[in-house]
Amino acid sequence: MLLKNNLKDDQLAEVKNFSLLHGIWKVGNGYWRSAEKKHAIMLLLAIIGLTAADVYLQVWLNKWRNIFFNTLQDRDIAAFFDSIFLWGTLTVSALVVTVYQRYLQKILELKWRTWLSGWLVEEYLQSKKYYCLQILDKSVDNPDQIISEDAKLFIESILKIFIWFLYTVGILCSFTMILWNLSGAFSLFWHDWHVTIPGDLVWIVFGYAIVVNCIVRKVGHPLVWLNFEQQRYEADFRFLLVRLREYAEVIALYGGEQREGHILHGCFKKIYDNFHQCINRQKVLDGLIFFLYRGAEPLPYIIAVPRFFSGQIQLGGLMQITAAFDKVHKSLTFFVGWYKEIAELEAIVRRLVLFMEAIEQLSVVHQKKSIQVVTVLDPIFSVEGLNLRLPNGALLVHNFAMKLQAGESLLILGASGYGKSMLIKAIAGIWPFGEGCIKIPQNQQCLFLPQNPYLPIGTLREVLLYPQPSLGYSDETLHAVLKKCKLDGLLGRLDAQEDWSHLLSMGEQQRIAFARAILQKPQWLFLDETTSGLDEATEKMLYKLLRSELRETGIISVGHRSSIMPYHDKILTIKEKGGWALVA
Numbered sequence: 001m002l003l004k005n006n007l008k009d010d011q012l013a014e015v016k017n018f019s020l021l022h023g024i025w026k027v028g029n030g031y032w033r034s035a036e037k038k039h040a041i042m043l044l045l046a047i048i049g050l051t052a053a054d055v056y057l058q059v060w061l062n063k064w065r066n067i068f069f070n071t072l073q074d075r076d077i078a079a080f081f082d083s084i085f086l087w088g089t090l091t092v093s094a095l096v097v098t099v100y101q102r103y104l105q106k107i108l109e110l111k112w113r114t115w116l117s118g119w120l121v122e123e124y125l126q127s128k129k130y131y132c133l134q135i136l137d138k139s140v141d142n143p144d145q146i147i148s149e150d151a152k153l154f155i156e157s158i159l160k161i162f163i164w165f166l167y168t169v170g171i172l173c174s175f176t177m178i179l180w181n182l183s184g185a186f187s188l189f190w191h192d193w194h195v196t197i198p199g200d201l202v203w204i205v206f207g208y209a210i211v212v213n214c215i216v217r218k219v220g221h222p223l224v225w226l227n228f229e230q231q232r233y234e235a236d237f238r239f240l241l242v243r244l245r246e247y248a249e250v251i252a253l254y255g256g257e258q259r260e261g262h263i264l265h266g267c268f269k270k271i272y273d274n275f276h277q278c279i280n281r282q283k284v285l286d287g288l289i290f291f292l293y294r295g296a297e298p299l300p301y302i303i304a305v306p307r308f309f310s311g312q313i314q315l316g317g318l319m320q321i322t323a324a325f326d327k328v329h330k331s332l333t334f335f336v337g338w339y340k341e342i343a344e345l346e347a348i349v350r351r352l353v354l355f356m357e358a359i360e361q362l363s364v365v366h367q368k369k370s371i372q373v374v375t376v377l378d379p380i381f382s383v384e385g386l387n388l389r390l391p392n393g394a395l396l397v398h399n400f401a402m403k404l405q406a407g408e409s410l411l412i413l414g415a416s417g418y419g420k421s422m423l424i425k426a427i428a429g430i431w432p433f434g435e436g437c438i439k440i441p442q443n444q445q446c447l448f449l450p451q452n453p454y455l456p457i458g459t460l461r462e463v464l465l466y467p468q469p470s471l472g473y474s475d476e477t478l479h480a481v482l483k484k485c486k487l488d489g490l491l492g493r494l495d496a497q498e499d500w501s502h503l504l505s506m507g508e509q510q511r512i513a514f515a516r517a518i519l520q521k522p523q524w525l526f527l528d529e530t531t532s533g534l535d536e537a538t539e540k541m542l543y544k545l546l547r548s549e550l551r552e553t554g555i556i557s558v559g560h561r562s563s564i565m566p567y568h569d570k571i572l573t574i575k576e577k578g579g580w581a582l583v584a
Contacts, residue, residue, distance in 0.1 A: 023349040055170035060287030142235035170330035209332030227347035300325035370435040386436030392579035409555040414574030446522035506533035
């Protein structure tokens, strides 16, 4: 048996030994191996081509600085206007390249996000992982935000950083060669030995950049974990606000405003405290980056000015040197300028990897779980050798076995906490803790009605037929079933779109669930305390309705009231310490 602690420990170890590049590959490689890879690669190549064109234009603009300032020094009016025309041509070309590069980038973002969101949702829903995640693993918080927000931010950030990195590499290679050609040389002496080394400016800017990157990495590293925690606290705060809205009526009846306010303030204090640490750390980092960047500005002037004063280079050459030095310096300190964005990306990737690891391990749990739910050709529903357990391994039901034919009904009784609802969940295939086999007849519909019915936001017609499509049923049929379930007040509102779970009382919602069963006519119907919000008379009426309308349906109910016993053929009583008794 697999316990949730194992999952959590594995995932926390994964976070602790986290590698950003490995995480990016894990999250992003699926799209580039999917059926859409050809179109995606074509878009990416087009973006890379435009980035290369942008680098080429930047090289020409650097050359233009030399030409332009030389025309000023030479007081050549004709050459001056020629240089202005050249600048206009280069600027218009850069505008076209930039606009189309960003346009194609947004198209790629949209297509990638469509695929990634679809894949995450599919994996999340597959094998009921969205439910199992709640009981098996508590280390993944707010999966809704991970799927909707983190996936979006991951794609936006990774493309922006990747494209800018390519641009930076192109600038670095191009302008390093330019700077090397424009640099002077310096000599090293030792007694009678000396050596002349060309490219003095290149060596200086590389050495300075290495020092800057090491310092910023040391000072800024705590931002990674602070950003990870900030996203988690923000998501928790949003979740509590959504929960407040969802349970507004109950909280209002309890008068729980003060308590809810205390909880919200406590959650927001975590946001405040963590964000305060973020801005303090960012303040130090920003100041350091500003100082280090400004410290590099006079270096090319200090080194190149002697050659300018001696007449070895003109003003245009000096300005070209300073511009090239700045380009190389900023390229080499790419991670410094983008440290905040990279730290935020790492936090996003950590959350996505943690979620994907949990999903993958849930797939393993699903494959290895000991309670097997299988479909068989035999028309009899049966349970064999079932040991039902809690997540901590405690035994609820020991060696349970039963058979039920179509049209028969079973009532499960027992004290609270003895495993009645767990048994229904095991039959549904969403409770993996235990051993045994549950056999369900093949190609026969099973419908599960929980204690708290799920009413999706939509029309009443869609609510009544959920999870099936709302086609194939006439208004007359739907009205007739509503009347039978004492829901006359909803007649004529089949196409009204509402948040029905907030509009209807619990009793009305449970009657909607019975209407669903009557309309869909499943071969097997499972009811988990589905009448807990109804009075005894209505409960009897609905069970009587089920037996008359669904004569060929096998029914398994969980209940507490003895009044519904006459509507069942068999009675199963769950006892303490795994005991049980089945009476036909």
